Amino acid sequence: MSQASSSSWTSFLSSITSFNGDLASLTAPPFILSPTSLVEFSQYWAEHPDLFVEASLLRADDNAGAPEIEAMALKRAISVTKWFISTLRSQYCLRNESMGSEKKPLNPFLGEVFVGKWDSPLVGETVLLSEQVSHHPAVTAYGIINASHNVSLQGYNGVKATISKASINVKQYGHGILQLDDLNESYLYTLPPLHIEGLISASPFVELEGTSYIQSSNGFIVQIDYSGRGYFSGKKHTFKARIYRDQLSSANKDNALVTISGQWSDKSYIAKGSATPSSKTDELFYDAMAVKPEQLQVKPLESQHPLESRRAWKKVADAIKKSDYDQIHQEKSIIENEQRDLRKKEQESGAKWQTRWFDNVDYAAEQKHDPFTNLTNLANLSIHNGPSGSAKSSKYDTGEAKHWRLNLDNWKQETEIKL
Numbered sequence: 001m002s003q004a005s006s007s008s009w010t011s012f013l014s015s016i017t018s019f020n021g022d023l024a025s026l027t028a029p030p031f032i033l034s035p036t037s038l039v040e041f042s043q044y045w046a047e048h049p050d051l052f053v054e055a056s057l058l059r060a061d062d063n064a065g066a067p068e069i070e071a072m073a074l075k076r077a078i079s080v081t082k083w084f085i086s087t088l089r090s091q092y093c094l095r096n097e098s099m100g101s102e103k104k105p106l107n108p109f110l111g112e113v114f115v116g117k118w119d120s121p122l123v124g125e126t127v128l129l130s131e132q133v134s135h136h137p138a139v140t141a142y143g144i145i146n147a148s149h150n151v152s153l154q155g156y157n158g159v160k161a162t163i164s165k166a167s168i169n170v171k172q173y174g175h176g177i178l179q180l181d182d183l184n185e186s187y188l189y190t191l192p193p194l195h196i197e198g199l200i201s202a203s204p205f206v207e208l209e210g211t212s213y214i215q216s217s218n219g220f221i222v223q224i225d226y227s228g229r230g231y232f233s234g235k236k237h238t239f240k241a242r243i244y245r246d247q248l249s250s251a252n253k254d255n256a257l258v259t260i261s262g263q264w265s266d267k268s269y270i271a272k273g274s275a276t277p278s279s280k281t282d283e284l285f286y287d288a289m290a291v292k293p294e295q296l297q298v299k300p301l302e303s304q305h306p307l308e309s310r311r312a313w314k315k316v317a318d319a320i321k322k323s324d325y326d327q328i329h330q331e332k333s334i335i336e337n338e339q340r341d342l343r344k345k346e347q348e349s350g351a352k353w354q355t356r357w358f359d360n361v362d363y364a365a366e367q368k369h370d371p372f373t374n375l376t377n378l379a380n381l382s383i384h385n386g387p388s389g390s391a392k393s394s395k396y397d398t399g400e401a402k403h404w405r406l407n408l409d410n411w412k413q414e415t416e417i418k419l
Ligand SMILES: CCC(=O)OC[C@H](C)CC[C@H]1O[C@H]2C[C@H]3[C@@H]4CC=C5C[C@@H](O)CC[C@]5(C)[C@H]4CC[C@]3(C)[C@H]2[C@@H]1C
Pocket: 023, 024, 026, 028, 032, 041, 091, 092, 102, 103, 104, 105, 157, 159, 168, 170, 172, 196, 204, 206
């Protein structure tokens, strides 16, 4: 890092000590800025479209007996776990690999959208819809649909950050629901906490921590524990996933039907039962470096709508790529001022911004029976707006219970924004 950058980095580090919790409010030095908006991160949920739909292909024969039906259901839980693990390298390591370190993504403006599709010969077309449904706090909602396999995913994400010593600690909010309509089966997944390491050495990278869950409507629950360097195996990006028949039996690790462990950014292994699999004796589960992620197809800027992310941020992104500090500031201010004017007009006219493809559903207002309430009950997880994966009767199991849900009709009636 140049002398200039290192001095601006040290002044940045001192600035984060007076951090107020809103990452977007931190003015990071330009060399740590990413030209990519956070609204694009939703694509990392399906850069392996074959894994995204795989579980929907694992079906027992129509005349199969109970044991085979059970075995197939477990196979699907393992397959959904593989899909989830396959998303993590793109989610959390891509900037390090492509730009040398974690970077600060552009903070999406309210209503910013990002759409595209994967068109792989194997699994047909998979569509991505991503929309910034809230600016304060920043919340991105996303829908991913593969119509030929009747597999769809809807989720949303927000983060809250705190600073301790030299690491930024991030709690994720939101969750996702994967639906296999042909099997009438759904899966809830929660999002792990993370922290940013390497701030002192000015080469920040994400490390996952804590626990996340995948709960299947057929009862199986996957508990995934994350750790980094200095824990168990001393390797970064380590995880251990245990699959249980149901939440009750997950109280005791010995009840694990399957255990998967390794690095989510590299190789992981699988073994039956509760013993930790080893690379020497057990079967390879997934190799995150083996298969290149499939790039999302995004139409050229000239045919994009003004609300589409890459068109909206083009001038800022170009300035960041040139490290032209003044231009970054100048172009960002134009967008920020436009947004301020919009909010002001809405305030004066009393017209609130209408989200495009997602509705904010209040689960506390009325008793609902949908995949979310069913799956949170099965997993004994809170329906409230606490950190992702909070348990029922935990200290977070209170307050609002509003969640973003994909409104497919709105997408079907969409006339301005095309794939
Ligand atoms: C803002 C202070 C600053 O610039 O610090 C320098 C560092 C780049 C650290 C802060 C930023 O680190 C980025 C990492 C981002 C997360 C990466 C992946 C995901 C998964 C995705 O599914 C949802 C979004 C999420 C959680 C990103 C959220 C925003 C993070 C933490 C960026 C930090 C501002």
